[in-house]
Amino acid sequence: xxxxxxxxxxGVRDFDHQAILYRxxxxxxxxxxxxxxxxxPLETPAVECLALLQQKYGEEGDQLLFxxxxxxDFLSKTSKGDWLNTDHKKLLPQIAEKGLRYDLTLPLAxxxxxxxxxxxxxxxxxxxxxxxRADRPQKGRYREFYQCDMDIVGTKSLLCEVEILLIIIHTFxxxxxxxxxIQLNHRKILTTLVKIIEHADKEVFFCATIDKIDKxxxxxxxxxxxxxxxxTTDIQVLKNLFQYTGTHTDQLDxxxxxxxxxxxxxxxxxxxxxxxxxxxxxNPRYSAYIAIDYTLARGLSYYTGPIMEVVLTGEQGGSLxxxxxxxxxxxxxxxxxxxGIGFSFGIERILHVMEARKLLPKAxxxxxxxxxxxxxxxxxxxILSLMDFLSHHAVAVEIxxxxxRLKKQLNYAHKKNIPYVIMLHDQSPLFFxxxxxxxxxxxxxxxxxxxxxxxxxx
RNA sequence: GUGAUUGUAGCUCAGUUGGUUAGAGCGCUGGUUUGUGGCACCAGAGGUCGCGGGUUCGAAUCCCGUCUUUCACCCCA
Numbered sequence: 001x002x003x004x005x006x007x008x009x010x011g012v013r014d015f016d017h018q019a020i021l022y023r024x025x026x027x028x029x030x031x032x033x034x035x036x037x038x039x040x041p042l043e044t045p046a047v048e049c050l051a052l053l054q055q056k057y058g059e060e061g062d063q064l065l066f067x068x069x070x071x072x073d074f075l076s077k078t079s080k081g082d083w084l085n086t087d088h089k090k091l092l093p094q095i096a097e098k099g100l101r102y103d104l105t106l107p108l109a110x111x112x113x114x115x116x117x118x119x120x121x122x123x124x125x126x127x128x129x130x131x132x133r134a135d136r137p138q139k140g141r142y143r144e145f146y147q148c149d150m151d152i153v154g155t156k157s158l159l160c161e162v163e164i165l166l167i168i169i170h171t172f173x174x175x176x177x178x179x180x181x182i183q184l185n186h187r188k189i190l191t192t193l194v195k196i197i198e199h200a201d202k203e204v205f206f207c208a209t210i211d212k213i214d215k216x217x218x219x220x221x222x223x224x225x226x227x228x229x230x231x232t233t234d235i236q237v238l239k240n241l242f243q244y245t246g247t248h249t250d251q252l253d254x255x256x257x258x259x260x261x262x263x264x265x266x267x268x269x270x271x272x273x274x275x276x277x278x279x280x281x282x283n284p285r286y287s288a289y290i291a292i293d294y295t296l297a298r299g300l301s302y303y304t305g306p307i308m309e310v311v312l313t314g315e316q317g318g319s320l321x322x323x324x325x326x327x328x329x330x331x332x333x334x335x336x337x338x339x340g341i342g343f344s345f346g347i348e349r350i351l352h353v354m355e356a357r358k359l360l361p362k363a364x365x366x367x368x369x370x371x372x373x374x375x376x377x378x379x380x381x382x383i384l385s386l387m388d389f390l391s392h393h394a395v396a397v398e399i400x401x402x403x404x405r406l407k408k409q410l411n412y413a414h415k416k417n418i419p420y421v422i423m424l425h426d427q428s429p430l431f432f433x434x435x436x437x438x439x440x441x442x443x444x445x446x447x448x449x450x451x452x453x454x455x456x457x458x
Numbered sequence: 459g460u461g462a463u464u465g466u467a468g469c470u471c472a473g474u475u476g477g478u479u480a481g482a483g484c485g486c487u488g489g490u491u492u493g494u495g496g497c498a499c500c501a502g503a504g505g506u507c508g509c510g511g512g513u514u515c516g517a518a519u520c521c522c523g524u525c526u527u528u529c530a531c532c533c534c535a
Contacts, residue, residue, distance in 0.1 A: 139529070405494095406494055410494060410495040414496060435494080440495080442494090
């Protein structure tokens with residue numbers, strides 16, 4: 001047998017104590033805010049039924065799903081013909097019936113659909129768990145990563161949108177991030193736009209294209225549209241709308257005027273108006289965070305109402321979170337008309353930003369406070385009972401695990417940033433020598449005095 | 459899934475047009491200091507050059523495959 005370098009599968013990571021501390025700090029800040037607004041946690045299994053996952057994400061999503069091979073002799077349950085068949089999709093359901101969750105929305109939908117009779121609606125939950133995607137890893141993108149979702153399910157009230165926006169603002173402020181904007185749009189505004197310019201069938205394409213404006217620029221987007229049978233006049237109208245600046249009211253009025261001229265439903269615009277009015281009512285400072293952005297599309301997902309995305313002002317590099325309202329969350333599971341709104345905080349990107357800005361706590365004082373020098377077997381009765389005494393009084397204490405040279409033991413304390421070292425007194429077993437690593441100072445104490453000193457210091 | 463890119467000591471990296479025994483810094487171990495850490499000096503250990511095949515008298519170096527890394531696209535957090 002040859003020795004093989006142990007390695008991790010593509011796109012997954014180990015997290016050391018510092019990384020975990022960073023993440024738990026972030027999660028703590030988030031959940032504190034969520035709970036203040038009445039959200040409670042939910043956890044669901046890593047594994048879901050493959051059939052459900054596939055139903056939700058369709059063809060393109062399929063290649064991003066991690067599938068779990070059935071246990072035992074999965075071969076015996078398949079027919080030879082299916083193996084010879086070039087279409088792997090026929091064989092797959094026979095050899096794999098489970099998969100790893102791809103996001104936290106499907107688990108939510110499944111949970112709501114199966115437990116709706118026990119839930120009190122509107123149902124508010126947050127969920128912070130890893131998800132898995134068989135994507136090719138890339139900068140800041142992994143095959144296993146945390147998602148942090150919060151949703152309100154079961155009401156169409158626009159107060160949800162207001163509440164979500166407040167939570168976003170409070171969360172980012174509590175993290176020490178203030179230079180962000182919440183881009184706001186309404187999915188039905190986009191639907192109406194393509195309808196007016198008579199390209200209603202191209203809504204998905206249209207959304208996917210204008211979503212790229214940030215990345216490839218307005219001119220390139222216009223070129224793509226024009227190559228796809230959008231007329232020059234229409235493109236100009238869109239451009240005017242997208243680039244229209246002014247107060248929120250100005251922007252909304254401009255769009256509303258255009259809709260009225262074309263005899264279109266203006267309720268989506270009024271929705272945004274109301275949301276902003278409410279926010280303004282609570283505190284004008286809050287509405288200042290909002291930026292109406294008619295180019296925001298949020299991919300080709302299931303959103304049907306207001307949509308939002310958080311970006312840093314003046315910095316490129318992806319959003320820190322996004323979400324919006326959806327009307328058909330549980331429809332595939334036989335539960336119709338469950339409107340809801342969800343928002344997902346981009347944990348990984350937020351951590352990245354916070355690390356770059358040094359907004360995260362360092363783990364310096366997390367570990368052992370006191371190292372007890374190991375003087376060998378004969379000293380164990382004294383040393384071990386001292387350790388027991390100290391640790392029962394909540395002092396983080398450890399003994400060097402081998403009776404080696406003092407130099408080595410002190411060096412261990414030094415490298416692990418342990419601030420105090422205790423050595424036996426060479427005259428009396430009733431006294432101990434406490435050494436402060438930062439200045440080398442040594443003082444003789446009794447057991448009780450040691451505790452007093454340490455408790456006062458730590 | 460498409461197109462590029464990377465891989466040499468525990469870590470970060472040198473290594474000439476293919477040429478004897480593959481180097482440095484940091485880290486590690488030991489010593490100067492035989493019970494007192496950081497600093498300094500001295501010494502030492504540690505590599506089948508990602509893996510497999512090919513070209514060649516000869517390959518870390520050139521070619522092919524494969525895995526891995528990073529990046530762009532698709533899509534997305």
